[in-house]
Amino acid sequence: MSDFWVNLYKFPRFLISVLMGFFLTTFQPVFKLLKNRKDKLLVIATITITIVLFYRIIQIITDNI
Structure with a gap:
């Protein structure tokens, strides 16, 4: 035991x-990807857009409840 x-x-x-x-x-x-300047901007933009998109989807779902 x-x-x-x-x-x-x-x-x-x-x-x-x-x-x-x-x-x-x-x-x-x-x-x-973050080592290259162009790729860094692309990664940051993609992450930002993804976070904003998830935030808006969750906000819409919670407003309808």
Whole structure:
């Protein structure tokens, strides 16, 4: 039974490392694009448009509820 608690205490560290690995591998191509000036503007514009679009969609959905 003590092995169960030892494994349970290790789980948060495992979860954090998995999440960090996911985000690092997901956003590594974005970080490479940010090195070039033209690509940097394109990435920033795309991220901004995406955030504004999601905000407007959520705002419209919540207004109809």
